[in-house]
Amino acid sequence: MDIRHLTAFVTAAKSLSITEAAKRLYISQSSLSKQISELEQTIGVKLFIRHYRSLELTAAGKYLLKEGDSLIQKANEILNNTRQVQLGMRGILKIGCFTSQLPFMPDVLKKFYTLYPQIKLDIQIYPLKTIEELLMRNELDFGFITKLGQQLEYRQFCSQLVYRLPLAFVLPVNHPLAGESAITPSVLAKESFMVLSQEEPQDGVNWLIQLCQRHGFTPQIAFKSNHFESILWQVGAGMGVSFTARHPKISIPETVSVVDILDEDALRNTLVIWKNTNSNPAIPLFLKVLTSIACIS
Incomplete structure:
Protein backbone atom coordinates (compact mmCIF):
# COMPACT_ATOMS: atom_id res chain seq x y z
CA MET A 1 0.00 0.00 0.00
CA ASP A 2 1.42 3.35 -1.08
CA ILE A 3 1.43 6.05 1.61
CA ARG A 4 0.38 8.50 -1.12
CA HIS A 5 -2.76 6.46 -1.79
CA LEU A 6 -3.51 6.25 1.92
CA THR A 7 -3.13 10.02 2.27
CA ALA A 8 -5.53 10.54 -0.63
CA PHE A 9 -8.11 8.26 1.00
CA VAL A 10 -7.82 9.84 4.47
CA THR A 11 -8.16 13.35 3.06
CA ALA A 12 -11.26 12.36 1.07
CA ALA A 13 -12.71 10.44 4.01
CA LYS A 14 -12.41 13.43 6.31
CA SER A 15 -14.12 15.83 3.91
CA LEU A 16 -16.46 13.25 2.26
CA SER A 17 -15.97 15.25 -0.94
CA ILE A 18 -13.70 14.51 -3.90
CA THR A 19 -13.79 18.17 -4.90
CA GLU A 20 -12.78 19.45 -1.47
CA ALA A 21 -10.13 16.75 -0.92
CA ALA A 22 -8.56 17.42 -4.33
CA LYS A 23 -8.23 21.11 -3.43
CA ARG A 24 -6.50 20.24 -0.14
CA LEU A 25 -4.05 17.93 -1.88
CA TYR A 26 -3.46 20.31 -4.82
CA ILE A 27 -4.25 17.60 -7.38
CA SER A 28 -7.03 17.12 -9.90
CA GLN A 29 -10.27 15.36 -8.99
CA SER A 30 -9.57 12.65 -11.57
CA SER A 31 -6.13 11.96 -10.08
CA LEU A 32 -7.61 11.71 -6.61
CA SER A 33 -10.39 9.37 -7.76
CA LYS A 34 -7.81 7.19 -9.52
CA GLN A 35 -5.65 6.91 -6.37
CA ILE A 36 -8.65 5.91 -4.26
CA SER A 37 -9.72 3.33 -6.82
CA GLU A 38 -6.21 1.88 -6.94
CA LEU A 39 -6.21 1.62 -3.15
CA GLU A 40 -9.55 -0.21 -3.16
CA GLN A 41 -8.25 -2.62 -5.79
CA THR A 42 -5.03 -3.22 -3.83
CA ILE A 43 -6.73 -4.13 -0.55
CA GLY A 44 -9.80 -5.70 -2.21
CA VAL A 45 -12.53 -3.76 -0.38
CA LYS A 46 -14.91 -0.93 -1.16
CA LEU A 47 -14.14 2.12 0.98
CA PHE A 48 -16.80 4.59 -0.19
CA ILE A 49 -20.41 4.58 -1.25
CA ARG A 50 -20.39 7.21 -3.98
CA HIS A 51 -23.37 9.55 -4.23
CA TYR A 52 -23.90 12.23 -6.87
CA ARG A 53 -22.38 15.11 -4.84
CA SER A 54 -20.89 13.37 -1.80
CA LEU A 55 -19.21 10.30 -0.41
CA GLU A 56 -20.25 7.92 2.35
CA LEU A 57 -17.78 5.66 4.17
CA THR A 58 -18.38 1.93 4.26
CA ALA A 59 -17.63 0.00 7.45
CA ALA A 60 -14.23 -0.89 6.02
CA GLY A 61 -13.68 2.74 5.09
CA LYS A 62 -14.46 3.91 8.64
CA TYR A 63 -11.93 1.42 10.03
CA LEU A 64 -9.24 2.41 7.57
CA LEU A 65 -9.81 6.11 8.30
CA LYS A 66 -9.18 5.56 12.00
CA GLU A 67 -6.10 3.39 11.54
CA GLY A 68 -4.80 5.09 8.42
CA ASP A 69 -4.75 8.55 9.96
CA SER A 70 -2.57 7.26 12.83
CA LEU A 71 -0.35 5.45 10.35
CA ILE A 72 0.22 8.62 8.30
CA GLN A 73 1.11 10.59 11.43
CA LYS A 74 3.54 7.86 12.49
CA ALA A 75 5.10 7.76 9.01
CA ASN A 76 5.59 11.53 9.03
CA GLU A 77 7.13 11.30 12.49
CA ILE A 78 9.54 8.59 11.31
CA LEU A 79 10.57 10.62 8.27
CA ASN A 80 11.10 13.74 10.37
CA ASN A 81 13.16 11.82 12.92
CA THR A 82 15.23 10.32 10.12
CA ARG A 83 16.06 13.80 8.85
CA GLN A 84 16.99 14.89 12.38
CA VAL A 85 19.30 11.90 12.78
CA GLN A 86 21.06 12.84 9.55
CA LEU A 87 21.48 16.39 10.85
CA GLY A 88 22.73 15.12 14.20
CA MET A 89 19.68 16.46 16.03
CA ARG A 90 18.47 13.06 17.23
CA GLY A 91 20.25 9.93 18.34
CA ILE A 92 22.76 9.11 21.07
Missing part, protein backbone atom coordinates in the same frame (compact mmCIF):
# COMPACT_ATOMS: atom_id res chain seq x y z
CA LEU A 93 26.16 10.52 22.00
CA LYS A 94 28.37 8.29 24.14
CA ILE A 95 30.98 9.99 26.33
CA GLY A 96 33.66 8.39 28.49
CA CYS A 97 35.32 10.41 31.27
CA PHE A 98 38.48 9.59 33.19
CA THR A 99 37.20 11.44 36.26
CA SER A 100 34.01 13.01 37.58
CA GLN A 101 35.96 16.16 38.53
CA LEU A 102 35.21 18.12 35.36
CA PRO A 103 33.90 21.48 36.60
CA PHE A 104 32.95 22.69 33.11
CA MET A 105 30.80 19.67 32.29
CA PRO A 106 27.47 20.72 33.92
CA ASP A 107 27.36 23.94 31.86
CA VAL A 108 28.28 22.07 28.66
CA LEU A 109 25.61 19.43 29.18
CA LYS A 110 22.95 21.99 30.09
CA LYS A 111 23.55 24.04 26.94
CA PHE A 112 23.75 20.96 24.70
CA TYR A 113 20.51 19.55 26.10
CA THR A 114 18.78 22.91 25.61
CA LEU A 115 19.85 23.04 21.96
CA TYR A 116 19.40 19.34 21.13
CA PRO A 117 16.89 17.77 23.54
CA GLN A 118 16.32 14.77 21.24
CA ILE A 119 19.96 13.63 21.49
CA LYS A 120 20.45 11.22 24.37
CA LEU A 121 23.71 11.60 26.30
CA ASP A 122 25.28 8.44 27.73
CA ILE A 123 28.12 9.44 30.09
CA GLN A 124 30.27 6.89 31.91
CA ILE A 125 33.45 6.93 34.03
CA TYR A 126 36.21 4.69 32.70
CA PRO A 127 39.98 4.18 33.12
CA LEU A 128 42.08 5.84 30.43
CA LYS A 129 42.92 2.61 28.61
CA THR A 130 39.25 1.64 28.46
CA ILE A 131 38.36 5.03 26.97
CA GLU A 132 40.94 4.56 24.22
CA GLU A 133 39.81 1.01 23.46
CA LEU A 134 36.13 2.00 23.27
CA LEU A 135 36.94 4.93 21.00
CA MET A 136 38.88 2.66 18.66
CA ARG A 137 35.89 0.29 18.46
CA ASN A 138 33.47 3.20 17.88
CA GLU A 139 31.71 2.32 21.14
CA LEU A 140 32.41 5.83 22.43
CA ASP A 141 32.09 9.13 20.56
CA PHE A 142 34.17 11.25 22.96
CA GLY A 143 36.66 10.69 25.73
CA PHE A 144 37.76 13.18 28.38
CA ILE A 145 41.28 12.33 29.51
CA THR A 146 44.12 13.86 31.52
CA LYS A 147 47.69 14.68 30.46
CA LEU A 148 50.31 16.29 32.66
CA GLY A 149 52.81 18.96 31.64
CA GLN A 150 53.18 21.04 28.49
CA GLN A 151 53.32 18.28 25.86
CA LEU A 152 49.77 17.65 24.68
CA GLU A 153 50.31 15.72 21.45
CA TYR A 154 47.86 12.82 21.01
CA ARG A 155 48.67 10.76 17.94
CA GLN A 156 45.88 8.18 18.04
CA PHE A 157 42.92 10.56 18.04
CA CYS A 158 41.83 14.09 17.31
CA SER A 159 42.17 16.16 20.48
CA GLN A 160 41.32 19.55 21.94
CA LEU A 161 42.55 21.11 25.17
CA VAL A 162 39.50 21.78 27.32
CA TYR A 163 40.66 22.69 30.80
CA ARG A 164 43.92 23.35 32.63
CA LEU A 165 44.74 23.40 36.33
CA PRO A 166 48.01 24.04 38.18
CA LEU A 167 49.57 21.11 40.00
CA ALA A 168 50.57 21.33 43.64
CA PHE A 169 52.37 19.15 46.17
CA VAL A 170 50.32 17.48 48.90
CA LEU A 171 52.13 17.45 52.26
CA PRO A 172 51.18 16.31 55.76
CA VAL A 173 49.65 19.25 57.59
CA ASN A 174 52.50 19.16 60.14
CA HIS A 175 55.24 19.09 57.48
CA PRO A 176 57.85 21.90 57.90
CA LEU A 177 56.95 23.25 54.44
CA ALA A 178 53.18 22.93 54.80
CA GLY A 179 52.75 26.65 55.46
CA GLU A 180 54.56 27.75 52.28
CA SER A 181 52.58 29.11 49.34
CA ALA A 182 54.91 27.52 46.76
CA ILE A 183 58.06 25.38 46.78
CA THR A 184 60.58 24.04 44.30
CA PRO A 185 60.65 20.23 43.87
CA SER A 186 64.26 20.03 45.05
CA VAL A 187 63.28 20.69 48.66
CA LEU A 188 61.42 17.35 48.69
CA ALA A 189 64.37 15.32 47.43
CA LYS A 190 64.49 13.19 50.59
CA GLU A 191 60.74 12.53 50.76
CA SER A 192 58.85 9.37 49.82
CA PHE A 193 56.24 9.96 47.10
CA MET A 194 52.76 8.46 46.92
CA VAL A 195 51.40 8.41 43.35
CA LEU A 196 48.54 7.13 41.27
CA SER A 197 49.26 4.08 39.12
CA GLN A 198 50.98 4.92 35.86
CA GLU A 199 48.08 3.82 33.68
CA GLU A 200 45.60 6.09 35.47
CA PRO A 201 46.50 9.77 34.89
CA GLN A 202 48.45 9.38 31.69
CA ASP A 203 52.22 9.38 32.26
CA GLY A 204 51.77 10.56 35.87
CA VAL A 205 54.73 8.64 37.24
CA ASN A 206 56.93 9.54 34.27
CA TRP A 207 55.96 13.19 34.62
CA LEU A 208 56.96 13.20 38.31
CA ILE A 209 60.29 11.52 37.58
CA GLN A 210 61.12 13.98 34.81
CA LEU A 211 60.08 16.94 36.98
CA CYS A 212 62.29 15.86 39.85
CA GLN A 213 65.24 14.99 37.61
CA ARG A 214 65.17 18.50 36.17
CA HIS A 215 65.59 19.66 39.76
CA GLY A 216 68.53 17.40 40.48
CA PHE A 217 67.14 14.20 42.02
CA THR A 218 65.18 11.04 41.29
CA PRO A 219 62.07 10.68 43.44
CA GLN A 220 61.66 7.74 45.77
CA ILE A 221 58.26 6.29 44.90
CA ALA A 222 57.06 4.39 47.95
CA PHE A 223 53.42 3.66 47.08
CA LYS A 224 51.10 3.46 44.04
CA SER A 225 47.33 3.34 44.14
CA ASN A 226 44.37 3.47 41.74
CA HIS A 227 42.51 5.73 44.18
CA PHE A 228 43.69 9.17 45.22
CA GLU A 229 41.69 9.00 48.45
CA SER A 230 43.97 6.27 49.81
CA ILE A 231 47.00 8.38 48.92
CA LEU A 232 45.57 11.33 50.88
CA TRP A 233 45.06 9.07 53.90
CA GLN A 234 48.69 7.98 53.88
CA VAL A 235 50.03 11.50 53.27
CA GLY A 236 47.87 12.73 56.14
CA ALA A 237 49.40 10.00 58.33
CA GLY A 238 52.89 11.33 57.58
CA MET A 239 53.93 8.42 55.35
CA GLY A 240 55.01 10.53 52.39
CA VAL A 241 54.04 13.32 49.99
CA SER A 242 52.15 13.46 46.70
CA PHE A 243 50.79 15.92 44.15
CA THR A 244 47.37 16.90 42.81
CA ALA A 245 45.60 19.52 40.75
CA ARG A 246 44.67 22.66 42.66
CA HIS A 247 40.99 23.52 42.37
CA PRO A 248 38.50 24.75 45.01
CA LYS A 249 36.01 21.99 44.09
CA ILE A 250 38.57 19.21 44.68
CA SER A 251 38.06 18.07 48.25
CA ILE A 252 41.21 17.95 50.40
CA PRO A 253 41.09 16.64 54.01
CA GLU A 254 42.31 18.76 56.92
CA THR A 255 45.16 16.33 57.58
CA VAL A 256 47.08 17.51 54.49
CA SER A 257 48.27 20.82 53.06
CA VAL A 258 48.45 21.82 49.37
CA VAL A 259 51.51 23.82 48.26
CA ASP A 260 52.05 25.11 44.71
CA ILE A 261 54.90 23.70 42.61
CA LEU A 262 57.44 26.20 41.26
CA ASP A 263 57.81 24.77 37.75
CA GLU A 264 56.17 25.82 34.47
CA ASP A 265 55.47 22.17 33.62
CA ALA A 266 53.29 21.69 36.72
CA LEU A 267 49.99 21.54 34.84
CA ARG A 268 47.13 19.07 34.65
CA ASN A 269 45.40 19.28 31.29
CA THR A 270 41.97 17.88 30.46
CA LEU A 271 41.59 16.99 26.79
CA VAL A 272 38.62 15.80 24.78
CA ILE A 273 39.56 13.14 22.25
CA TRP A 274 37.59 11.55 19.41
CA LYS A 275 38.15 9.35 16.37
CA ASN A 276 38.31 11.29 13.11
CA THR A 277 36.54 8.49 11.20
CA ASN A 278 33.52 8.45 13.53
CA SER A 279 30.52 9.49 11.40
CA ASN A 280 28.11 10.33 14.24
CA PRO A 281 26.60 13.65 13.06
CA ALA A 282 26.18 14.79 16.68
CA ILE A 283 29.97 15.02 17.14
CA PRO A 284 30.43 18.47 15.53
CA LEU A 285 27.37 19.76 17.40
CA PHE A 286 28.82 18.72 20.77
CA LEU A 287 32.26 20.10 19.87
CA LYS A 288 30.73 23.45 19.00
CA VAL A 289 28.99 23.67 22.38
CA LEU A 290 32.09 22.46 24.23
CA THR A 291 34.31 25.00 22.46
CA SER A 292 31.93 27.85 23.25
CA ILE A 293 32.11 27.11 26.98
CA ALA A 294 35.31 25.36 27.94
CA CYS A 295 37.96 24.83 25.27
CA ILE A 296 41.30 26.63 25.45
CA SER A 297 42.67 27.83 22.13
Whole structure:
Protein backbone atom coordinates (compact mmCIF):
# COMPACT_ATOMS: atom_id res chain seq x y z
CA MET A 1 0.00 0.00 0.00
CA ASP A 2 1.42 3.35 -1.08
CA ILE A 3 1.43 6.05 1.61
CA ARG A 4 0.38 8.50 -1.12
CA HIS A 5 -2.76 6.46 -1.79
CA LEU A 6 -3.51 6.25 1.92
CA THR A 7 -3.13 10.02 2.27
CA ALA A 8 -5.53 10.54 -0.63
CA PHE A 9 -8.11 8.26 1.00
CA VAL A 10 -7.82 9.84 4.47
CA THR A 11 -8.16 13.35 3.06
CA ALA A 12 -11.26 12.36 1.07
CA ALA A 13 -12.71 10.44 4.01
CA LYS A 14 -12.41 13.43 6.31
CA SER A 15 -14.12 15.83 3.91
CA LEU A 16 -16.46 13.25 2.26
CA SER A 17 -15.97 15.25 -0.94
CA ILE A 18 -13.70 14.51 -3.90
CA THR A 19 -13.79 18.17 -4.90
CA GLU A 20 -12.78 19.45 -1.47
CA ALA A 21 -10.13 16.75 -0.92
CA ALA A 22 -8.56 17.42 -4.33
CA LYS A 23 -8.23 21.11 -3.43
CA ARG A 24 -6.50 20.24 -0.14
CA LEU A 25 -4.05 17.93 -1.88
CA TYR A 26 -3.46 20.31 -4.82
CA ILE A 27 -4.25 17.60 -7.38
CA SER A 28 -7.03 17.12 -9.90
CA GLN A 29 -10.27 15.36 -8.99
CA SER A 30 -9.57 12.65 -11.57
CA SER A 31 -6.13 11.96 -10.08
CA LEU A 32 -7.61 11.71 -6.61
CA SER A 33 -10.39 9.37 -7.76
CA LYS A 34 -7.81 7.19 -9.52
CA GLN A 35 -5.65 6.91 -6.37
CA ILE A 36 -8.65 5.91 -4.26
CA SER A 37 -9.72 3.33 -6.82
CA GLU A 38 -6.21 1.88 -6.94
CA LEU A 39 -6.21 1.62 -3.15
CA GLU A 40 -9.55 -0.21 -3.16
CA GLN A 41 -8.25 -2.62 -5.79
CA THR A 42 -5.03 -3.22 -3.83
CA ILE A 43 -6.73 -4.13 -0.55
CA GLY A 44 -9.80 -5.70 -2.21
CA VAL A 45 -12.53 -3.76 -0.38
CA LYS A 46 -14.91 -0.93 -1.16
CA LEU A 47 -14.14 2.12 0.98
CA PHE A 48 -16.80 4.59 -0.19
CA ILE A 49 -20.41 4.58 -1.25
CA ARG A 50 -20.39 7.21 -3.98
CA HIS A 51 -23.37 9.55 -4.23
CA TYR A 52 -23.90 12.23 -6.87
CA ARG A 53 -22.38 15.11 -4.84
CA SER A 54 -20.89 13.37 -1.80
CA LEU A 55 -19.21 10.30 -0.41
CA GLU A 56 -20.25 7.92 2.35
CA LEU A 57 -17.78 5.66 4.17
CA THR A 58 -18.38 1.93 4.26
CA ALA A 59 -17.63 0.00 7.45
CA ALA A 60 -14.23 -0.89 6.02
CA GLY A 61 -13.68 2.74 5.09
CA LYS A 62 -14.46 3.91 8.64
CA TYR A 63 -11.93 1.42 10.03
CA LEU A 64 -9.24 2.41 7.57
CA LEU A 65 -9.81 6.11 8.30
CA LYS A 66 -9.18 5.56 12.00
CA GLU A 67 -6.10 3.39 11.54
CA GLY A 68 -4.80 5.09 8.42
CA ASP A 69 -4.75 8.55 9.96
CA SER A 70 -2.57 7.26 12.83
CA LEU A 71 -0.35 5.45 10.35
CA ILE A 72 0.22 8.62 8.30
CA GLN A 73 1.11 10.59 11.43
CA LYS A 74 3.54 7.86 12.49
CA ALA A 75 5.10 7.76 9.01
CA ASN A 76 5.59 11.53 9.03
CA GLU A 77 7.13 11.30 12.49
CA ILE A 78 9.54 8.59 11.31
CA LEU A 79 10.57 10.62 8.27
CA ASN A 80 11.10 13.74 10.37
CA ASN A 81 13.16 11.82 12.92
CA THR A 82 15.23 10.32 10.12
CA ARG A 83 16.06 13.80 8.85
CA GLN A 84 16.99 14.89 12.38
CA VAL A 85 19.30 11.90 12.78
CA GLN A 86 21.06 12.84 9.55
CA LEU A 87 21.48 16.39 10.85
CA GLY A 88 22.73 15.12 14.20
CA MET A 89 19.68 16.46 16.03
CA ARG A 90 18.47 13.06 17.23
CA GLY A 91 20.25 9.93 18.34
CA ILE A 92 22.76 9.11 21.07
CA LEU A 93 26.16 10.52 22.00
CA LYS A 94 28.37 8.29 24.14
CA ILE A 95 30.98 9.99 26.33
CA GLY A 96 33.66 8.39 28.49
CA CYS A 97 35.32 10.41 31.27
CA PHE A 98 38.48 9.59 33.19
CA THR A 99 37.20 11.44 36.26
CA SER A 100 34.01 13.01 37.58
CA GLN A 101 35.96 16.16 38.53
CA LEU A 102 35.21 18.12 35.36
CA PRO A 103 33.90 21.48 36.60
CA PHE A 104 32.95 22.69 33.11
CA MET A 105 30.80 19.67 32.29
CA PRO A 106 27.47 20.72 33.92
CA ASP A 107 27.36 23.94 31.86
CA VAL A 108 28.28 22.07 28.66
CA LEU A 109 25.61 19.43 29.18
CA LYS A 110 22.95 21.99 30.09
CA LYS A 111 23.55 24.04 26.94
CA PHE A 112 23.75 20.96 24.70
CA TYR A 113 20.51 19.55 26.10
CA THR A 114 18.78 22.91 25.61
CA LEU A 115 19.85 23.04 21.96
CA TYR A 116 19.40 19.34 21.13
CA PRO A 117 16.89 17.77 23.54
CA GLN A 118 16.32 14.77 21.24
CA ILE A 119 19.96 13.63 21.49
CA LYS A 120 20.45 11.22 24.37
CA LEU A 121 23.71 11.60 26.30
CA ASP A 122 25.28 8.44 27.73
CA ILE A 123 28.12 9.44 30.09
CA GLN A 124 30.27 6.89 31.91
CA ILE A 125 33.45 6.93 34.03
CA TYR A 126 36.21 4.69 32.70
CA PRO A 127 39.98 4.18 33.12
CA LEU A 128 42.08 5.84 30.43
CA LYS A 129 42.92 2.61 28.61
CA THR A 130 39.25 1.64 28.46
CA ILE A 131 38.36 5.03 26.97
CA GLU A 132 40.94 4.56 24.22
CA GLU A 133 39.81 1.01 23.46
CA LEU A 134 36.13 2.00 23.27
CA LEU A 135 36.94 4.93 21.00
CA MET A 136 38.88 2.66 18.66
CA ARG A 137 35.89 0.29 18.46
CA ASN A 138 33.47 3.20 17.88
CA GLU A 139 31.71 2.32 21.14
CA LEU A 140 32.41 5.83 22.43
CA ASP A 141 32.09 9.13 20.56
CA PHE A 142 34.17 11.25 22.96
CA GLY A 143 36.66 10.69 25.73
CA PHE A 144 37.76 13.18 28.38
CA ILE A 145 41.28 12.33 29.51
CA THR A 146 44.12 13.86 31.52
CA LYS A 147 47.69 14.68 30.46
CA LEU A 148 50.31 16.29 32.66
CA GLY A 149 52.81 18.96 31.64
CA GLN A 150 53.18 21.04 28.49
CA GLN A 151 53.32 18.28 25.86
CA LEU A 152 49.77 17.65 24.68
CA GLU A 153 50.31 15.72 21.45
CA TYR A 154 47.86 12.82 21.01
CA ARG A 155 48.67 10.76 17.94
CA GLN A 156 45.88 8.18 18.04
CA PHE A 157 42.92 10.56 18.04
CA CYS A 158 41.83 14.09 17.31
CA SER A 159 42.17 16.16 20.48
CA GLN A 160 41.32 19.55 21.94
CA LEU A 161 42.55 21.11 25.17
CA VAL A 162 39.50 21.78 27.32
CA TYR A 163 40.66 22.69 30.80
CA ARG A 164 43.92 23.35 32.63
CA LEU A 165 44.74 23.40 36.33
CA PRO A 166 48.01 24.04 38.18
CA LEU A 167 49.57 21.11 40.00
CA ALA A 168 50.57 21.33 43.64
CA PHE A 169 52.37 19.15 46.17
CA VAL A 170 50.32 17.48 48.90
CA LEU A 171 52.13 17.45 52.26
CA PRO A 172 51.18 16.31 55.76
CA VAL A 173 49.65 19.25 57.59
CA ASN A 174 52.50 19.16 60.14
CA HIS A 175 55.24 19.09 57.48
CA PRO A 176 57.85 21.90 57.90
CA LEU A 177 56.95 23.25 54.44
CA ALA A 178 53.18 22.93 54.80
CA GLY A 179 52.75 26.65 55.46
CA GLU A 180 54.56 27.75 52.28
CA SER A 181 52.58 29.11 49.34
CA ALA A 182 54.91 27.52 46.76
CA ILE A 183 58.06 25.38 46.78
CA THR A 184 60.58 24.04 44.30
CA PRO A 185 60.65 20.23 43.87
CA SER A 186 64.26 20.03 45.05
CA VAL A 187 63.28 20.69 48.66
CA LEU A 188 61.42 17.35 48.69
CA ALA A 189 64.37 15.32 47.43
CA LYS A 190 64.49 13.19 50.59
CA GLU A 191 60.74 12.53 50.76
CA SER A 192 58.85 9.37 49.82
CA PHE A 193 56.24 9.96 47.10
CA MET A 194 52.76 8.46 46.92
CA VAL A 195 51.40 8.41 43.35
CA LEU A 196 48.54 7.13 41.27
CA SER A 197 49.26 4.08 39.12
CA GLN A 198 50.98 4.92 35.86
CA GLU A 199 48.08 3.82 33.68
CA GLU A 200 45.60 6.09 35.47
CA PRO A 201 46.50 9.77 34.89
CA GLN A 202 48.45 9.38 31.69
CA ASP A 203 52.22 9.38 32.26
CA GLY A 204 51.77 10.56 35.87
CA VAL A 205 54.73 8.64 37.24
CA ASN A 206 56.93 9.54 34.27
CA TRP A 207 55.96 13.19 34.62
CA LEU A 208 56.96 13.20 38.31
CA ILE A 209 60.29 11.52 37.58
CA GLN A 210 61.12 13.98 34.81
CA LEU A 211 60.08 16.94 36.98
CA CYS A 212 62.29 15.86 39.85
CA GLN A 213 65.24 14.99 37.61
CA ARG A 214 65.17 18.50 36.17
CA HIS A 215 65.59 19.66 39.76
CA GLY A 216 68.53 17.40 40.48
CA PHE A 217 67.14 14.20 42.02
CA THR A 218 65.18 11.04 41.29
CA PRO A 219 62.07 10.68 43.44
CA GLN A 220 61.66 7.74 45.77
CA ILE A 221 58.26 6.29 44.90
CA ALA A 222 57.06 4.39 47.95
CA PHE A 223 53.42 3.66 47.08
CA LYS A 224 51.10 3.46 44.04
CA SER A 225 47.33 3.34 44.14
CA ASN A 226 44.37 3.47 41.74
CA HIS A 227 42.51 5.73 44.18
CA PHE A 228 43.69 9.17 45.22
CA GLU A 229 41.69 9.00 48.45
CA SER A 230 43.97 6.27 49.81
CA ILE A 231 47.00 8.38 48.92
CA LEU A 232 45.57 11.33 50.88
CA TRP A 233 45.06 9.07 53.90
CA GLN A 234 48.69 7.98 53.88
CA VAL A 235 50.03 11.50 53.27
CA GLY A 236 47.87 12.73 56.14
CA ALA A 237 49.40 10.00 58.33
CA GLY A 238 52.89 11.33 57.58
CA MET A 239 53.93 8.42 55.35
CA GLY A 240 55.01 10.53 52.39
CA VAL A 241 54.04 13.32 49.99
CA SER A 242 52.15 13.46 46.70
CA PHE A 243 50.79 15.92 44.15
CA THR A 244 47.37 16.90 42.81
CA ALA A 245 45.60 19.52 40.75
CA ARG A 246 44.67 22.66 42.66
CA HIS A 247 40.99 23.52 42.37
CA PRO A 248 38.50 24.75 45.01
CA LYS A 249 36.01 21.99 44.09
CA ILE A 250 38.57 19.21 44.68
CA SER A 251 38.06 18.07 48.25
CA ILE A 252 41.21 17.95 50.40
CA PRO A 253 41.09 16.64 54.01
CA GLU A 254 42.31 18.76 56.92
CA THR A 255 45.16 16.33 57.58
CA VAL A 256 47.08 17.51 54.49
CA SER A 257 48.27 20.82 53.06
CA VAL A 258 48.45 21.82 49.37
CA VAL A 259 51.51 23.82 48.26
CA ASP A 260 52.05 25.11 44.71
CA ILE A 261 54.90 23.70 42.61
CA LEU A 262 57.44 26.20 41.26
CA ASP A 263 57.81 24.77 37.75
CA GLU A 264 56.17 25.82 34.47
CA ASP A 265 55.47 22.17 33.62
CA ALA A 266 53.29 21.69 36.72
CA LEU A 267 49.99 21.54 34.84
CA ARG A 268 47.13 19.07 34.65
CA ASN A 269 45.40 19.28 31.29
CA THR A 270 41.97 17.88 30.46
CA LEU A 271 41.59 16.99 26.79
CA VAL A 272 38.62 15.80 24.78
CA ILE A 273 39.56 13.14 22.25
CA TRP A 274 37.59 11.55 19.41
CA LYS A 275 38.15 9.35 16.37
CA ASN A 276 38.31 11.29 13.11
CA THR A 277 36.54 8.49 11.20
CA ASN A 278 33.52 8.45 13.53
CA SER A 279 30.52 9.49 11.40
CA ASN A 280 28.11 10.33 14.24
CA PRO A 281 26.60 13.65 13.06
CA ALA A 282 26.18 14.79 16.68
CA ILE A 283 29.97 15.02 17.14
CA PRO A 284 30.43 18.47 15.53
CA LEU A 285 27.37 19.76 17.40
CA PHE A 286 28.82 18.72 20.77
CA LEU A 287 32.26 20.10 19.87
CA LYS A 288 30.73 23.45 19.00
CA VAL A 289 28.99 23.67 22.38
CA LEU A 290 32.09 22.46 24.23
CA THR A 291 34.31 25.00 22.46
CA SER A 292 31.93 27.85 23.25
CA ILE A 293 32.11 27.11 26.98
CA ALA A 294 35.31 25.36 27.94
CA CYS A 295 37.96 24.83 25.27
CA ILE A 296 41.30 26.63 25.45
CA SER A 297 42.67 27.83 22.13
